[in-house]
Amino acid sequence: MKEDEHSRLKTYALRLLSRKLRTTFEIEVKLRLYCIRSKMPLAFFPPVVRELTELGLLNDLKYAEAWIIERRKSKYRGDFVIVRELGNKGITKDIIDSAFTLTQKGEDYSENDAAVALLNKKFRLYKNLPKLEAKQKLTDLLFRYGFTYDDANRLVDSIIKREYNSESRN
Incomplete structure (x- = not known):
């Protein structure tokens, strides 16, 4: 009976992994719930997780x-x-x-470039607002997206200066 339950758990885990990549923790949670629903002992899922890790399917x-x-x-x-x-x-x-x-x-990535791209994309939503309100909303936006306080202030200041000064010249 144990071998049958082991293969059922492994099949379920492989089906989960075939849909999308998952962490070890996510697979453990899913297998634990499967054991509870199927009234299997919880001791059955750790060997399956270990086996999937050894096969390189969980990394x-x-x-x-x-x-x-x-x-x-x-x-x-x-x-x-x-x-x-x-x-x-x-x-x-x-x-x-x-x-x-x-x-x-191995990656050509700059957090500043990502923040600038986000600001350029979202600025049009706030360009009709007063300068201080636009600055606050853009700074809050960068915080929500995980950028640091210093980077957010510096980049928002530069885009506010650029955009509001270009409007005053026109």
């Missing part, structure tokens, strides 16, 4: 690297938000730090 470092690259390229996210998201997915601080180190070696 938190590779997951974190892929997550960092994807979030930076498509979502204009700052490093603070990315770290929090990975932490919420059960990835340890050591693995997150290693993933950031590895992605910065």
Whole structure:
């Protein structure tokens, strides 16, 4: 009976992994819930997780690297938000730090460039507001996206000066 339950758990885990990449923590949670729903002993899922890790199907470092690259390229996210998201997915601080180190070696990414791109994209929403209100909203926007206070203030000041001064000349 144990072998049958092991294969059911493994099949379920493989089905989950075939849909999208997941962290070890996410798979553990899903398998734990599956065991509870199926009235299986909870001791059955750790060997499945271990086996998937040994096969290379669960690798938190590779997951974190892929997550960092994807979030930076498509979502204009700052490093603070990315770290929090990975932490919420059960990835340890050591693995997150290693993933950031590895992605910065092979990637042409600048957090400032991402923030500037986001500001240029969103500025049109606030350009009709008074200068101080636009500045506050843009700064808050950058905070929500995980950029630092210093970077947010510096970049928002530069875009406010550029945009509001160009309007006054026209």
